Amino acid sequence: MGRQPCCDKVGLKKGPWTAEEDKKLINFILTNGQCCWRAVPKLAGLLRCGKSCRLRWTNYLRPDLKRGLLSEYEEKMVIDLHAQLGNRWSKIASNLPGRTDNEIKNHWNTHIKKKLKKMGIDPVTHKSLSNSTEQTQAQQEQQQPPLQKQQEQQPFIVEIDPKIEHKNDQNKEPETSFESSTIAEAKKEDQIMTPLFDSMELMNLFCTDEVPIVEPNDILVPCAPSTSSASPSSSSSTSSTNSSSNNFLQDLLLSDFEWSDTYNDNNIDNSNNNNSNMALWDDDFIRSWNLLMNDNNDDGDGKQVFDAPLNQYPRMIMDSESWANGLF
DNA sequence: AACTGGTTCAACCGCACTCGT
DNA sequence: TACGAGTGCGGTTGAACCAGT
Numbered sequence: 001m002g003r004q005p006c007c008d009k010v011g012l013k014k015g016p017w018t019a020e021e022d023k024k025l026i027n028f029i030l031t032n033g034q035c036c037w038r039a040v041p042k043l044a045g046l047l048r049c050g051k052s053c054r055l056r057w058t059n060y061l062r063p064d065l066k067r068g069l070l071s072e073y074e075e076k077m078v079i080d081l082h083a084q085l086g087n088r089w090s091k092i093a094s095n096l097p098g099r100t101d102n103e104i105k106n107h108w109n110t111h112i113k114k115k116l117k118k119m120g121i122d123p124v125t126h127k128s129l130s131n132s133t134e135q136t137q138a139q140q141e142q143q144q145p146p147l148q149k150q151q152e153q154q155p156f157i158v159e160i161d162p163k164i165e166h167k168n169d170q171n172k173e174p175e176t177s178f179e180s181s182t183i184a185e186a187k188k189e190d191q192i193m194t195p196l197f198d199s200m201e202l203m204n205l206f207c208t209d210e211v212p213i214v215e216p217n218d219i220l221v222p223c224a225p226s227t228s229s230a231s232p233s234s235s236s237s238t239s240s241t242n243s244s245s246n247n248f249l250q251d252l253l254l255s256d257f258e259w260s261d262t263y264n265d266n267n268i269d270n271s272n273n274n275n276s277n278m279a280l281w282d283d284d285f286i287r288s289w290n291l292l293m294n295d296n297n298d299d300g301d302g303k304q305v306f307d308a309p310l311n312q313y314p315r316m317i318m319d320s321e322s323w324a325n326g327l328f
Numbered sequence: 329a330a331c332t333g334g335t336t337c338a339a340c341c342g343c344a345c346t347c348g349t
Numbered sequence: 350t351a352c353g354a355g356t357g358c359g360g361t362t363g364a365a366c367c368a369g370t
Contacts (some may be wrong), residue, residue, distance in 0.1 A: 015362080016338070038355065053357075055339065101358070106337050164354060 013047040019054055021046055025053055026061055059100045066098035070107050078104055079112060083126040 013021075028044035034057070037050035059065075074096055081092040086174065086185065089101035089108075096104065108123075116123040 014340075036355075051341095051356080052339075058357095059338075087359065102338075104360075110336055 011047065012041075012049050012052075014052075017048075019059075021048065022056070022061060025056060029057060029061075057101075059102045062100075064098055065100065070096075070099070070104075070111075074099065075107075075112060078108060079116070079126075082108065082112075082123075 017025075024046055025040070025045050028040060032043070037054040040046070040050050040053045041048045044053070048056075077096060078092055081095055085091050087105075089105045093099050095099040113123045116126075120128055122128070148296050
């Protein structure tokens with residue numbers, strides 16, 4: 001017996017989301033939190049399937065998402081995690097706060113794969129490409145040692161968040177021999193997390209899979225003064241945990257802001273709790289939400305840079321006021 | 329300016345998994 | 350245990366964008 005489609009596809013809209021749809025979805029989730037995705041489109045007044053709504057939210061609208069290309073550091077993490085986990089993008093993403101599996105998958109396919117090939121590394125096996133002669137291999141290794149060698153030389157070891165792994169491994173995970181041996185051994189020794197990098201440790205404490213259900217009272221915060229919105233200089237840089245973003249809440253006069261209990265529970269043992277929170281609410285976050293909250297009624301002052309039919313809102317520009325006034 | 333080929337990435341599709349009954 | 354609904358995941362697609370000619 002075949003599975004029923006996730007939704008009745010008749011009359012449902014497909015393709016790129018419009019700003020209007022985004023607003024509806026955000027508005028609904030902010031008001032009601034994330035509930036049954038199947039019901040979301042109906043309740044939110046969207047002609048979309050629930051799956052599409054979930055995807056749109058998790059991959060694009062979620063407030064904690066970073067924007068922009070992956071940093072070198074993140075790229076390294078992806079490569080190393082991929083060496084351990086293979087194409088399990090969601091697991092890889094769970095070790096990269098603010099990044100989605102889709103984003104990482106795309107970045108892998110478009111950037112990292114090529115880079116590795118250029119470096120003479122097979123992106124699948126993470127070993128030197130076999131078709132090269134030993135000599136050229138040696139040359140390549142001199143120029144750019146394969147991953148394992150790199151790790152020996154400058155031990156960049158991406159460790160998998162044990163919380164995530166243990167959680168996931170409650171259910172059997174078909175693993176390749178390569179990765180299973182690595183991970184299983186690490187588990188045995190119960191030392192998956194080796195704090196090679198403090199920032200790494202910090203980052204691992206936040207898992208995008210553990211993003212709290214966003215409750216309205218978590219997000220409906222006083223709107224940031226427009227001056228704090230997205231200075232152009234803070235472009236879509238990938239490392240959002242800079243000093244300025246660390247003061248983000250203070251900048252917003254939100255010192256009493258707190259995450260929901262769920263979130264706090266997840267981070268209760270995090271001595272750097274503030275920092276991890278900050279990572280969620282950085283400049284990019286404000287900017288992206290500003291982008292989303294643009295009102296179509298914007299009075300043609302040049303902020304709206306997309307043509308109505310295209311509705312390629314990801315690239316539109318606007319200010320904080322529109323976020324405050326446009327949606328609620 | 330127009331065309332073309334390559335690149336990027338948001339979104340879709342279908343299968344797998346989890347959970348409740 | 351079996352079944353169905355809901356959700357998650359990874360592969361794929363296609364429209365938009367970009368660079369070269």
